[in-house]
Amino acid sequence: MKPSNDDDSHVRLDKWLWASRWYKTRALAAEACNRNQVWLQGGPAKPSREPHVGDLLELRHERGRFTIEVLHLSKQRQSASVAQTLWRETPESLLAREQAADLRRLGPEPEHDRHGRPTKHDRRQLDRLRGHGEP
Template sequence: MHESPASPESQRLDKWLWAARWFKTRALAAAQCDRGRVQVNGHPAKPAKEVRIGDVLRIELERERREIEVRQVGLQRQSAPLAQGMYLETEDSRLARERQAELRRLSPEPQASRQGRPSKLDRRELQRMLDRTLD
């Protein structure tokens, strides 16, 4: 039996994520879906899940979570400015992302400034700190 193609009101999740430029390839989008890092309307979604206009997606990227609402479907991959019109980030998500960026700016990770192995002085300072915590 021949299956009918998806209607223009819906699109495969992995294809939509790729077209909206959330991931560089469809394979990466599918892998993130399989790992449970993409949710549709609050439920983990497989790559073949059909998304529709109005669906809310939660996407976990490296350091942040984004919550977006689908605005357009059925489009091929386009330029970045046009792809941004395919979705709208929720206000809560935008505020949380800005808050996290501000926290990262104010308190950078200590290891971010380090390069290579610790020096002899660094090792001695670490040992002193460990000795104090164990006492």
């Protein structure tokens, strides 16, 4: 199944982002544009801008940062498999996201930075260091 072609040569960016299933609603897509989370061809994009086939979009999304190329235009929201044919992520974007995931995975455990009341185990270690309690 191909994306619909009935007068899809002019489509608003927020509508395309919604149709390509990057955002659940057009309102969320427009809000992301207004917050400068969507960049078209290297500059911040307003919701009313018209993407063209071959344009590069940079998205700061809840799932990470994506650089995608527009492959097809569509005004209608269709199945996820059809929506994925509307765009393609650049190899540089894939590599950057994989490196960021590796850094998060190899980073320090959040538990090591914990502050607050010591646990019973922590208290006993402190007592041993101070020379109190069991050896």
